[in-house]
Amino acid sequence: MQSLEDELDTARQLAVADLADAIESIGFECTRCGACCTADDEDDHTATVFPDEVRDLQQAAATGDEEREWRDVARPMPYGLAESEDGDLEGETFEWALQTDGCGDCVFYEEDDAGRGSCVAHDDRPLICQTYPFSIALAGTSQPMGEAVSEEGIVRAHECEGLGRDISRDDAEELARALKERAIRELEEAIAVRDRYRPADPGPGEVVVHDSEGAKRMDGTPLED
Numbered sequence: 001m002q003s004l005e006d007e008l009d010t011a012r013q014l015a016v017a018d019l020a021d022a023i024e025s026i027g028f029e030c031t032r033c034g035a036c037c038t039a040d041d042e043d044d045h046t047a048t049v050f051p052d053e054v055r056d057l058q059q060a061a062a063t064g065d066e067e068r069e070w071r072d073v074a075r076p077m078p079y080g081l082a083e084s085e086d087g088d089l090e091g092e093t094f095e096w097a098l099q100t101d102g103c104g105d106c107v108f109y110e111e112d113d114a115g116r117g118s119c120v121a122h123d124d125r126p127l128i129c130q131t132y133p134f135s136i137a138l139a140g141t142s143q144p145m146g147e148a149v150s151e152e153g154i155v156r157a158h159e160c161e162g163l164g165r166d167i168s169r170d171d172a173e174e175l176a177r178a179l180k181e182r183a184i185r186e187l188e189e190a191i192a193v194r195d196r197y198r199p200a201d202p203g204p205g206e207v208v209v210h211d212s213e214g215a216k217r218m219d220g221t222p223l224e225d
């Protein structure tokens with residue numbers, strides 16, 4: 001099995017032109033259906049967001065001079081957490097997911113009166129959103145929501161009604177650049193999480209999130225403060 005460092009070398013050597021060829025061949029145009037921003041029948045919306053992306057979104061979504069709180073933007077990745085007797089989450093987990101609203105949809109997703117969806121943080125949306133519905137087939141990278149439905153070389157496409165539509169070369173190249181950047185960032189993040197991880201042994205009703213910057217509380221503050 002390849003090490004994360006080997007996978008990172010592979011990601012750094014990916015040719016944007018080859019990725020763009022694959023994206024063009026699969027085809028994609030966003031229909032603004034909102035499926036990648038909302039809960040499905042079984043689960044809340046769950047998309048990985050890096051710590052620096054959380055901070056960017058805190059500022060981007062500021063109202064007036066007031067930044068959003070960390071918890072307004074991100075929640076602990078739910079995998080590995082349990083529900084305490086009081087109904088609170090507890091335990092240790094890795095990485096952050098975009099925060100969800102009461103319906104389980106991403107907090108940045110809004111629909112107009114005609115039911116047409118949009119992202120209120122569009123210019124600052126995380127790499128996982130910029131590159132949906134594609135991923136790179138390398139171990140150690142994260143996969144977006146939805147089953148993988150096709151693969152063209154190292155580019156994987158996940159369930160999305162926009163697949164199969166014509167895409168311009170410029171748009172395919174822009175998407176390919178973001179996809180390569182995302183694969184590199186995900187592997188750098190995975191390596192840093194692995195190297196910094198120390199078991200935190202959280203108490204009852206306590207959640208600890210391990211990311212590339214160390215162990216944090218649910219509000220994003222370092223555990224060691």
Ligand code: SF4
Binds near residue numbers: 036108109121126129
């Ligand atoms: S940040 Fe924007 S693009 Fe990403 S899931 Fe939320 S609403 Fe959708």
